[in-house]
Amino acid sequence: MTIEWLDEERFRVGDLVFRYTQDYTAVTTDEEVIILKERPFVEFYIALLERERPKHLLEVGFYEGGSALLWAMLFPASPQSIFARSIRQSSDSRRDFPT
Secondary structure, eight states: OOEEESSSSEEEETTEEEEEOOOTTOOOOSSOEEEOOOHHHHHHHHHHHHHHOOSEEEEESOSSSHHHHHHHHHOSSSSSEEEEEOSSOOOTGGGGSOO
16 A cells, blocks of 8 residues: 555545644544654654564554554555554544454
8 A cells, every 4th residue: 555645744545544633632533543643754664664674563652553553554564463552542433443
């Protein structure tokens, strides 16, 4: 899959729209996935994962789980496993994402 930037805060991967925000009250909905990484960080991490192709990816502490979902969608074959752990309660719509 590829990333399509809609503007500086929103991008699409497949059928999902991701939105960058610093609003910690924003939650993932059926219309958009919240991500706390600005465009330069998203582009940096994509380049890093394309170059390194890690077998496993660990993300400790996340907000709505948007970046773990993004990596899984963009890199379905590598990493082989993505582990994401947070102590924050999940929003209802995030629980419905495929694993």
